[in-house]
Amino acid sequence: MTITIYDVAREANVSMATVSRVVNGNQNVKPATRQKVLAVIERLDYRPNAVARGLASKKTKTVGVIIPDISNVFYAELVRGIEDIATMYRYNIILTNSDQQEDKEVQLLSTLFSKQVDGIVMMSDQVTKDMLHEMERSQVPIVLAGTIETTNAFPSVNIEYHEAAVDAVNRLLQNGHKRIAFVSGSISSTINRLYKLSGYEKALDAAGIEIDSDLIVGVENTYDDGLLAWEELSKLKNPPTAIFAGNDEIAIGLIHGAQDSGLKVPEDIEVISFENSKLSRMVRPQLTSVVLPLYDIGAVSMRLLTKFMNKEKIDEHTVVLPYRIEERDSVK
């Protein structure tokens, strides 16, 4: 049978309260009895039942994580950041994939609540009304990692996407380009629409260049769609001479598409990306890219969550991490 705190108490001739105290490191225990209890614990190989503890204390020491898809390096980096900090604070994480489906996201929130997680870190392309509704019922803190929620009702950690996008496009403008394309995953997603696209437009505007909708292409965030986007772009009567890519996979697809049709990067066409994952160095030419610090966003999000869970004072519910542009070889 499984051995319980009660067995230990009996064998050690103390009450279960005392056993509980030594297990939880409570200082109100005479060293001698502590030793005695510890010895019995060792001998019986007693292991506390976290579920019982969770029921009694209403704290489970586990947090929920909702992301679109763990098999995407992008999110995997983020999760690693979350997990590292969680471990540091003795939390475990329940990992769930939403595949960006709203109904799934709502349902995942619900099952995480039922599992009595102490908090949730969530990343989503788009925080809908239904999600918000479910989130508002939460008894536990929720922090949004790398996701925009326009009402700003929840704590979040992000970078300045808009400024970053402006910078990226300016980098291209500096080199004299007039025909700059913007290729990005689901233009409809909040970040792409509200920040990257608007940054792109603002930069062009400031340079006195008219927006050409032919140069704005919305695809999936994948290598293959980067390839596809290149095909589309290269067919234009007046094709682009530089491209601002929404993420690394797209950028690499674009580059390979260009190279396959005989062009040289960056000589014939320049590409700047927005992510800087491990992939960015695994192509030739290596990608010049805005660095989106996914690991850090995850880590900081989790850290912020611990503060809420501990009811510490929080200075800022909304943290904005710095970004920078990593210069490599896809831009001259």
Add this chain to the structure above:
Amino acid sequence: MTITIYDVAREANVSMATVSRVVNGNQNVKPATRQKVLAVIERLDYRPNAVARGLASKKTKTVGVIIPDISNVFYAELVRGIEDIATMYRYNIILTNSDQQEDKEVQLLSTLFSKQVDGIVMMSDQVTKDMLHEMERSQVPIVLAGTIETTNAFPSVNIEYHEAAVDAVNRLLQNGHKRIAFVSGSISSTINRLYKLSGYEKALDAAGIEIDSDLIVGVENTYDDGLLAWEELSKLKNPPTAIFAGNDEIAIGLIHGAQDSGLKVPEDIEVISFENSKLSRMVRPQLTSVVLPLYDIGAVSMRLLTKFMNKEKIDEHTVVLPYRIEERDSVK
């Protein structure tokens, strides 16, 4: 306050046992009372507490997953396979990273036990005695995913690494190569040493080619180490004309290394990889590779675990998945 099964019972004028029955889909409830209870549940927005349920039923509907590092695409694929099947069977997963450290692996097992997971899927480079010791204490089933445990005491799912390695090297031998290098992550890890390396040696042996230890290089499973390995190999008086790479990142590093020094792949040097992740198509030339079906290994492992958890009859504790070679352009 949080509303409990007791509140629902009171409001519906039934006992909590009845509420429990309708919540759990027990058929022994008159349709009329079921409706009544359901109505109250809806009205009160009652949500069962999974922790309490776990304590009472001794089933948590959550499984533990131990992998080396989620930020590695390799493992991320695997986890996605696990998670999809887990979701299908209504389980959640607690994800943990071991970083391949034995002590951490042992400790993770222990904390997962304490959290009362219903089962564990684990992937490790090397199953040590200490780990085995901890695993043997487990009250719940453990299945090993893509990991070798020589005593075969635990259920596992793998592919035939040895045969796959032989095939891969033969593929190179076919093209007339005599100087074939083997570059792999931690040669000391069980799979690399016991299977890939031995497959490499066997294939060369069968072809009457003597093993040259200069051609066997053990590195980390990273792009950078692939680059490094190339440097080392290219300095040899008698350098290789073909390489068998332990995984995709290494293969890409090797290829870029060769290309950077002016060689052409596959004209001047051929490379075959062992993984076939998304990366394999994201290089030029695209990688010819043994396909290691990570997603499937994860999915099948989880499926196997559900069988154990349900105490279903198991035909084979050890399942071996098929592999194949995906022909692309890094081999002629």
Add this chain to the structure above:
DNA sequence: CTGAAAGCGCTAACAT
């Protein structure tokens, strides 16, 4: 088909 009652293993006052 429904209810009563006894736990599941632990924490957290409250006493002593």
Add this chain to the structure above:
DNA sequence: ATGTTAGCGCTTTCAG
């Protein structure tokens, strides 16, 4: 410093 006593919210016999 240590023990007693209620629960935490639910499942699960056992009766009826």
